[in-house]
Amino acid sequence: MSKLTVALVAHDHKKPELLAWVQQHIDTLRQCDLVATGTTGGLINSETGLTVTRYKSGPLGGDQQIGALIAENKLDALFFFWDPLNAAPHDPDVKALLRLCSVWNVPVACTPATADLVVTSPWFLSSEYKPIKPSF
Ligand SMILES: O=C(CO)COP(=O)(O)O
Numbered sequence: 001m002s003k004l005t006v007a008l009v010a011h012d013h014k015k016p017e018l019l020a021w022v023q024q025h026i027d028t029l030r031q032c033d034l035v036a037t038g039t040t041g042g043l044i045n046s047e048t049g050l051t052v053t054r055y056k057s058g059p060l061g062g063d064q065q066i067g068a069l070i071a072e073n074k075l076d077a078l079f080f081f082w083d084p085l086n087a088a089p090h091d092p093d094v095k096a097l098l099r100l101c102s103v104w105n106v107p108v109a110c111t112p113a114t115a116d117l118v119v120t121s122p123w124f125l126s127s128e129y130k131p132i133k134p135s136f
Pocket of ligand 1 (some may be wrong): 057
């Protein structure tokens, strides 16, 4: 069975929450190909030892690079702990990334609670789960 490709992204104030969540689910995440925006990916790698393919930092285009994976049907799930309390200079990119998850029916979790539910779902690592992709 091919591995799921999973993106992990967090804004600065949310990085501790994402790191704690990754530690909690490390055995599941170890079975996935992980990608991340630059700073998030570096932190996950140094704090957990997980191998992460790192794209550019979010404000420098990393969200858009992950969006491109979605548009190419190369991403299975996004865990994006975005910050609702601080303005981001690249807010249009953040919205665009979340928008593409809706366009292409990609599972996306923006809070630890939802992320827990997604990652512990019996479907998560199962090859039987194939979300229907829209045919435009
Ligand atoms: O800004 C981000 C997502 O919008 C995250 O980028 P970094 O992982 O580089 O901090």
